Amino acid sequence: MSEDLNKLALKYALINAFQYGGTPNSKAVTGKIMAELPEVRKQAKDVILAVEEAINQISKMSNKDIENKLKEIYPEYFVEKPKEKEAPKVLPPLEGAEIGKVVTRLPPEPNGYPHIGHGMSFYFNYYYAKKYDGKVILRFDDTNPKKEKLEYYDAIKQDLKWLKITWDEECNMSDDMELYYKYALDLIDMGKAYVCNCDAEYVSKLRYESKDCPCVSNSVQDNLSLWKEMETAEEGKYSLRLKGDMASKNTVMRDPTMLRVVDHPHPIQGDKYRIWPVYDFACAIEDSVLGVTHVLRSNEFALRIELQDYIRGLLNLRNPKIIEYSRFTVKGAPTSKRLIRPLIEEHVVSGWDDPRLVTIRGLKRRGITPEAIHMVAEEIGLSKSEPEIDWSLIESLNRKVIDSTSDRYYFVPDPKSLEVIDASYQTIQLKRHPDFDRGFRDVHITDKFYISGNDFVSITKGQILRLKDLFNIIIIDTSTNLIKAMHTDEKTSKDELSKIKKIQWVSDKNVKVSVIVPGILYEGENINPNSLTTINGYGEEGIANLKEGDIVQFERFGFVRVDKIDPSGVTVILTHK
Template sequence: MMDKELKETVLKIALKNAILHDGKASLGPVLGKLVAEKPDVKPKIKEIIPIVREVIEEVNRMPIEKQKQLLEEIAPEKLEERKTEGKRELPRIEGLQEGRVVTRFAPEPNGYLHIGHALTAFINYYYRKTYGGVFWLRFEDTNPRKEKIEFYEAIEEDLKWLGIRWDKRKCNSEDMPLYYEYARKLISNRHAYVCECELEKIRKYRLLGKECKCRTLSPEDHLEKFEKMLEGAYREGEATIRLRGDMSSPNTTLRDPVIFRIIEAEHPIQGDKYIVWPTYDYACSIQDGLCRITHVLRSAEFEIRTELQNMIRELLGLPNPIIVHYSRFNVKGTPTSKREITRLIDEGIVKGWDDPRLVTLRALRRRGILPKTIEDLMYQIGLSKANPIIDWKLLTGLNRKNVDKIANRYFAVINPILLEVENAPEREISLPIHPDKPEEKVRKFTVGDQFYISALDAKGLKRGEEIRLKDLYNIKIVDFRDSVVRGVFVDFKRLLKKKIQWVPIDQAIKLKVYVPMELIDEHGNIVRESMKTEYGYVESNVTREKVGNIVQFERYGFCRLEKISKENVEAVYAHD
C-alpha cells in the first residue's frame, strides 16, 4: 500500500477511535482495526507502527470538535458507524417493576402493518422482554365496517416474522356485553346519555362547544332509549351514546364524545349479533384497564386522547396505565398512512400492499429488509420526540450490515453483452459462496470461450486494455464488433486492478430484477414510473438458493429472490 493511502486510512481509524474515547486514540485498537480493514499490512506491521504512532499523536493534539469535523470531511460514513454501534437499549421509564410490566400492541385489523406499527410493537415488546411481565396482542375491532378477517391473520403473521411473541391475545369485540354493562352504569350515574341528534349536528355542536337538548332528559329515560337501541329500534345514524364530558373543554375530545354508535354491518368474528358498537376510545380505555396494562408506549398523535381515556377508566373504577408518547415518524419518499397507501393501490399506481416501494412489512420483506434491521432502527430512533424523518439510506445502511454476513455471492450481468475470448483455456473452477467462507467453494463453473458481461462494464473497455475476469484469468481486449466484445487470453495469476464479473453462456439463466425507487419526489408528487425493471443473466449456481433468500450479485447489489427455475430467476433489488 502506498504511504499516502495508508496514512489516510490510519487517520480515519484514529479519528474514529479518538471520538469514541473522549478525544484520545490509542495504538492497540487502531492497529487492530487497521489490520482488520487492510489485511495486507500485517506482514509489514513493524515498519508501519511508527507511522501509526505519528498519526495518533497528531490526532490526539486536536480538540474533539476538530476531530469530528475532520472525520465528517474525509469519511462521513465512519461517523454513521458510530451511531449504529450504539447501545441496544431504550430509556428507563417510570413505574417499571421487574416481572410486572404489562404492555400491549393493539392494532385495528383493517389493513396490513407498516414500519410505524412495527416500531410501536417492538417498543412495547421491548419493555416486556427486558423487565419481564406480559405482552398482549389485542385487536381493536369494534368498527365492523372496516375490519376483515384476512387482516387479523396477516397481522399475526407479520408479528411472527418480526420475531415478536405475545403472551396473551384477545379481540376487543369479545367483550360486547361488558361494554353494555358499563354503559348502563355510566347512564345511571348521569355520566352518559343517548343522543338522537344527527351526526352532522353533533359534529357542529362539538365544534362550537354547544350542548344539545338530549342531555337534559333523566337517566331513566336514557336507559330506556339505550335498551331500545340494543333491540334495534333505531337505525344507523339515528342515535348514539355520548359521554357527558365538558362541552367547553379546550381538549375537543372531551366535548361529549360519542362512545357507542349503530353500525349495521356484519362483523368478521361476531357476525350480525350486535349493531351498537363502542368507539375506539371507549373500548380501548376499558381493555387497557381490564388487561391491567401498566405501560402504553404510543406515538404522539394519540396524546390528545389520553385525558378522555383516563376519564373513562376513572368513571368505571379501572386502573390507568402510564402512557409515554414519542414522535410519529415518516419515511422519505414513501407514504406511511393507510389512507394514502390504499389510494395508491386503488389507482393502480402500486401493485398491492406488498409492492416493494411501500413500507408495509410485507413490502419491506419483499425488498430484502430483515426484521433485525427494523429492530435496529427502533434502537436508533428510541422514544424520540423530534419528528424523525427516516431516509431510505438509513434503513438500507442498517440492513446492509445485517445481510452482508448472510447473503451468498453470485455473478450476475445486467444488460448482457457477449464476450469471446481467443485461446481461452477450458477449465473447471470452484468459487466460494461468501468471502467469509473461503473454504466453501460450492459455485462450480465450466468455462469455455464465451461469456456474458454487463453492458456497463463493456462500455468502459478500451482496445488493448488488460482486464481480469474476476477469479478466473486476465484477458486483453482486442476489438468490439457486432456488439460482441473480443479478447484474448493473457495469463492466470497477475491481479489486475480492473476486474469484471462474467457468466459463462452455457451457465447463464435469464434474470429479471425489479428495482424500486422513491414513490414520492421532493415536491411531494407521486412518481408513477418508480419501478424499474432490469434484465440480464445470472450464473446457474443460484438455483441452489431458495425463494426468499437474499443474495448479493457482486458489484450490482443485494437482491431478494422471488422466482427460481432453470430458465428464469426473478429478484427484487434491495440496495447496494
C-alpha cells in the same frame, strides 16, 4: 535458517495468494518476511530466492489447494480475531417499571396490513415487557365492523411472527361487548351519559360553538328507554354520548360519542351486535381490565389521554402509564393505511407487499430483515421530535445484518458477448463469501462469456482487462457486437494487477435474471412514475438453485432477495447496494 526462511516465504506467499487471488506479490511477501525477521535483511538474495521458489510452487495450485495448504502450515490464520463492536443503541429504562409486573399490549386494528410504524410500536411494547420479565398481550382492536376483515387477523399474526415478536395472551375487543354494555349502563345510571338522536351535522355545529345538546337534559329513565330502542334502531339515529365539558379547549372532551349503531356484520361476531363502542371507550376499559401497566404509543393519540383517563375515573378503573413518542414517517413512502389503501385500489402499487411500500410485507419482500427493523426502532428511540426516516438508515442497518450471511454471485446487466478464443473449458472455484469458512462455489467456463453493456461500450482494441477473479485478457477485435479477446499468460504482480481494470462476467452457462428495482414512491406530494424499474441480465448458473426468499449479493451490483424462480429464469428484488 534456510529451512525456516523457506517456510516463512511459503506462509506469506500463500496468505497473499489467498487474500488477493492471482500470483502472489513478491515485494509484499518479501516485506512481510523482513518485518518478522529483521536479521535476514543482510541475506536479501536468499530471501528473494525463497520467495521465488514459494511463488513457483503456488502457481501450480488451485484456490482450494492454496486454502488447504495454508490451513496445514498456518492454521492460526483462520482463527477469527474478535472485532471491536460499536456499542448498540439501548432504549431508556421504562418509567415506573417493576421486574415481573410490566404488562404491555400490541393493539392492531384488523383493517389492513401493518407498516413499519406499527412494527416499531410493536417492538417497543414487546421489548419492555421482555426486559422487565413481564407479559405481552395481543389485543385486536376490532370494534368497527365496517372496516375489519377476517383475513387481517391472521395476516397480522403472521407479520408479528416474522418480526420475531411473540405474545403471552391473545384477545379481541369484540369478545367483550357485554362488558362495554355494562359500563355504558353504569354511566347512564350515574347521569354521566345520555342517548342523543341529533344528526351528525347538528352535533358538530354545537361542539364548534361549545353549546350543550338538547338531549343532555334527558332523564336517566328516558336514556335507559332510548338505549333499549338503539338495539333495533336504524344506523345514524341514536348514539350514546358522554357528558364531558362542551367548553373544554380539548375538543375531544366535548360530549364525545361512546357507542353508536353500526348496521353491518362483524367478521367474527356476525350480526350478534348492532351497538358498537368507539375506540376511546373500548380502549379505556380494556387497558384497565387486562391489567396493562404501560402503554407505549405515538403521540397522535395525545388528545385522547384526557378523555380515556376521565372514562376510567368515572368507572373506577385503574389508569396505565402512558409513554408517547412521535409518529414515524419514511421519506418518499406513505406510512398510513388510509393512504396506502387507495394506492392499491387504484393499481398504483401491486398490493400490500409491493416493495416500494413500508408495510411489513413490502419490507420483507424487498429483503429488509426483522433485526433491521428492531435496530431502526432502537436508533430512533422514543423520540419526541418528528423523525423522518431516510431509506439510507434502513439500508445501512439492514446491511449490517445481511452482509455476513449473504452468499456472493456474479450478475451482468444488459449482457453483451465476449469470446476469449484460447480459453479452456474448465470448472473453477470462486469464494462463496469473503468469509473463507463459507467455502467455494463451482463455476463452469468455456470460451464464451458475457459482460455488462456499460463495460462493453468502453472497451478498446489492444486493451488489457482482467475478468474478475479469473484471468487477464487482451482485446483483439471490437468491430462487431461480439468482442474477441485472447487470454494473456503474462504474470501480474499485485501492484500491476491493481492498475488493470477488472470487469464482471458470467460464462455461457448462465441463467436469465430480472432485477426489480424499487425506488422512492413519492417525490414531494406526487407519485414518482419511475419508482419501479426492471433490469434484465444474466447471472451465474448457481443462482438457479436458490430458493424464494433467499438474500444474496450480486457482486458489484447490490444485495437482492429472490422473488420468483420459474423455467423462464429468476426474478429478484434489489434490496439495496
